[in-house]
Amino acid sequence: MRRLSFIILLVVLSVSLLAQKSPHGNTFKANCDDCHKTDGWKVDLKTVTFDHSGTKFPLIGQHLSVNCKECHTSLEFVKAQTECNACHTDIHEQTVGNECARCHTPNSWVVTNITRLHQQSRFPLIGPHTTADCRDCHKNLLSASAQSSPPASLLRFDPLGIECYDCHKDDYAATTKPNHAESNYSTNCTDCHAMNSFTWEGAGINHNFFPLTGGHAISDCNSCHTSGSYSKIPSECVACHQPDYNGTKNPNHISLNFPTTCDVCHSLNPGWKPADYTDHDASFPIYSGSHKGEWNSCADCHNNPSNYSQFTCIDCHEHNKTDMDKEHNGVNGYAYNSNACYGCHPSGSKGKSFDHAANGFPLTNGHASVDCSSCHTKGFAGTSNACASCHTNNYTQTTNPNHVASGISNDCAKCHTNTPGWKPVTYPVHSNLQGAHVPIANDCATCHKGNYTTTSNTCAGCHTPDYNQTKNPNHATAQFPKTCETCHSQTAWIPAAFNHSSVYPLTGAHATVAANCALCHANGYSNTPNTCVGCHQADYNQSVNPNHKTIGITTDCATCHSTNQGWEPAKFPTHNTYYVLAGAHISQTCATCHKGNYNATPNTCAGCHTTDYNQATPNHIASQFPKTCTDCHSQTAWKPSTWNHDTQHFPIYSGKHQGEWNTCADCHKTASNYASFSCIDCHEHNQTEMNSKHKGINNYTWTSAACYNCHPKGKS
Numbered sequence: 001m002r003r004l005s006f007i008i009l010l011v012v013l014s015v016s017l018l019a020q021k022s023p024h025g026n027t028f029k030a031n032c033d034d035c036h037k038t039d040g041w042k043v044d045l046k047t048v049t050f051d052h053s054g055t056k057f058p059l060i061g062q063h064l065s066v067n068c069k070e071c072h073t074s075l076e077f078v079k080a081q082t083e084c085n086a087c088h089t090d091i092h093e094q095t096v097g098n099e100c101a102r103c104h105t106p107n108s109w110v111v112t113n114i115t116r117l118h119q120q121s122r123f124p125l126i127g128p129h130t131t132a133d134c135r136d137c138h139k140n141l142l143s144a145s146a147q148s149s150p151p152a153s154l155l156r157f158d159p160l161g162i163e164c165y166d167c168h169k170d171d172y173a174a175t176t177k178p179n180h181a182e183s184n185y186s187t188n189c190t191d192c193h194a195m196n197s198f199t200w201e202g203a204g205i206n207h208n209f210f211p212l213t214g215g216h217a218i219s220d221c222n223s224c225h226t227s228g229s230y231s232k233i234p235s236e237c238v239a240c241h242q243p244d245y246n247g248t249k250n251p252n253h254i255s256l257n258f259p260t261t262c263d264v265c266h267s268l269n270p271g272w273k274p275a276d277y278t279d280h281d282a283s284f285p286i287y288s289g290s291h292k293g294e295w296n297s298c299a300d301c302h303n304n305p306s307n308y309s310q311f312t313c314i315d316c317h318e319h320n321k322t323d324m325d326k327e328h329n330g331v332n333g334y335a336y337n338s339n340a341c342y343g344c345h346p347s348g349s350k351g352k353s354f355d356h357a358a359n360g361f362p363l364t365n366g367h368a369s370v371d372c373s374s375c376h377t378k379g380f381a382g383t384s385n386a387c388a389s390c391h392t393n394n395y396t397q398t399t400n401p402n403h404v405a406s407g408i409s410n411d412c413a414k415c416h417t418n419t420p421g422w423k424p425v426t427y428p429v430h431s432n433l434q435g436a437h438v439p440i441a442n443d444c445a446t447c448h449k450g451n452y453t454t455t456s457n458t459c460a461g462c463h464t465p466d467y468n469q470t471k472n473p474n475h476a477t478a479q480f481p482k483t484c485e486t487c488h489s490q491t492a493w494i495p496a497a498f499n500h501s502s503v504y505p506l507t508g509a510h511a512t513v514a515a516n517c518a519l520c521h522a523n524g525y526s527n528t529p530n531t532c533v534g535c536h537q538a539d540y541n542q543s544v545n546p547n548h549k550t551i552g553i554t555t556d557c558a559t560c561h562s563t564n565q566g567w568e569p570a571k572f573p574t575h576n577t578y579y580v581l582a583g584a585h586i587s588q589t590c591a592t593c594h595k596g597n598y599n600a601t602p603n604t605c606a607g608c609h610t611t612d613y614n615q616a617t618p619n620h621i622a623s624q625f626p627k628t629c630t631d632c633h634s635q636t637a638w639k640p641s642t643w644n645h646d647t648q649h650f651p652i653y654s655g656k657h658q659g660e661w662n663t664c665a666d667c668h669k670t671a672s673n674y675a676s677f678s679c680i681d682c683h684e685h686n687q688t689e690m691n692s693k694h695k696g697i698n699n700y701t702w703t704s705a706a707c708y709n710c711h712p713k714g715k716s
Contacts, residue, residue: 061106127196164189214268237262251308313341387412401452435490459484479524508563532557546598583635605629623674679707
């Protein structure tokens, strides 16, 4: 009977044990004796045989020496999370994501393959960037002493601009040879510089806009950019090679009036030779016409190799004097010399005598009876058809009027015909004569009185006696300006009108002084300023509330004031230069903040709102809140504030504590000190249950500080 009772008891206990819920959760499959011994439930970590490699989180590296409780905060091991950020605070503050394994290994936090990792980013490291100090770009990595107080995280990797200029704008601005800013160089540095170069030298600028080939294949930029400026350098050959053009004597480019488009004859090869003057036919056809194939070298015609402006026609093939004299019998101007040949045969072809009209200069009037040599003293080639080319002496020696002193154009045809004696003369510049001046336009003596050199072209030049004799009003006494056209027309002196609005509109307080001109024109009418400060500098200097001069208010009075009497009302559109007005500040009157004193008004929040700070709930003083109000508040209203409780201290808007509180006082029991908080006065936290759950946990105490030390994120 006893034996049967024992068996029944054993069966009951077995069933009871099998029905008991495991503290490790129903899904936990390990054998109890992997960790526990028969003498008690307490686990000796030295004898644990549980193989963690069979789980989703094998223990390697630093995790091999971590106490189990640091990860398994509850007895249900399956609840332990495998993500790094579940246990490790994101010291990068969400600037690089949550995938810690991209950079770190369980062996150490030290990152040993930074360059390789960077190749997967928006900015792969090449050239000098591979050896750069991370802190050169990532400024948040600076030491705490270099940061503002309180310091931000020292390990933030905020996204940076990946354009060269984002980091190198100081280099761009400081570069003087060449000066990038003044020359308006592109801020796309790779246009000229290579990212794999360890120096700025050897810029690889794309010079395709002016290919550096042939003689231009130079390595010294200063050879062409002699002024130090690398912009607006002309691309024409002569811009650099004018000295070469001027110094060339064989042939003499200047005397022969060669074009300065060097590429007509020259290539880009080093040195100027060989040169090809394929445009010779424009001067005289030798590649076409009668002379094609009749010569072998330049010396056949140009028998003076030091002067290609000289040429010979009469030393060639059938040109002998006897035949030529006979052929030109009766031809005016004929002479047996090369210049005469060219004068009548500029195309090298036979034909009738030279037709002057066909060449744009018909011989009429005074030119009809002139001997050819009078104009063609230096030969027929290149003779100008401009009047001044022959008549410069007439122009310079004329004294009434003195053409040179008066700046009269040397284009003689503007006033003269080609009749003998230069007369009659017209002067088209006088086309601006109007009104009363028109009837005397043909009577030059009325104004010029026989002297055309010193005749004035201003009203006062002729009408100063009228100015001096005018008594109503007395122009001289009132110091009216002598620019008569300001008030008078060329038709008559009367009616006269002065449109003050064209100079300075008289409005507001100025309208009341319009009848008393002397109030503004006390020093005459010539140099009266038309700016506010021109008359009101003393008012500006003497203003003390606010002190305009001390705080640097603009002297452009119209920025704030109208022309109303007394300077008021005044506006201050540049207020944002001194203090930005936004939100609730916009609707305030000036007196609300300034209280009648515009000189000593603070420009910080606490300067005006210290009383609000002192009386605020929560108690800002006891909690030692900073007085930088904008950390939590906007200019719109004090509430709601932007205090980021979750990131800066303890998650209450997320995680397990979301929705578990109503007011700050639920946790902060001491209203005068928000640094003080309570964990153990809340929901399921009772000492008996917590003592039971924390058996065997070192340093456990029933205090809020202990709770926070082990659960800084509020997790079990």
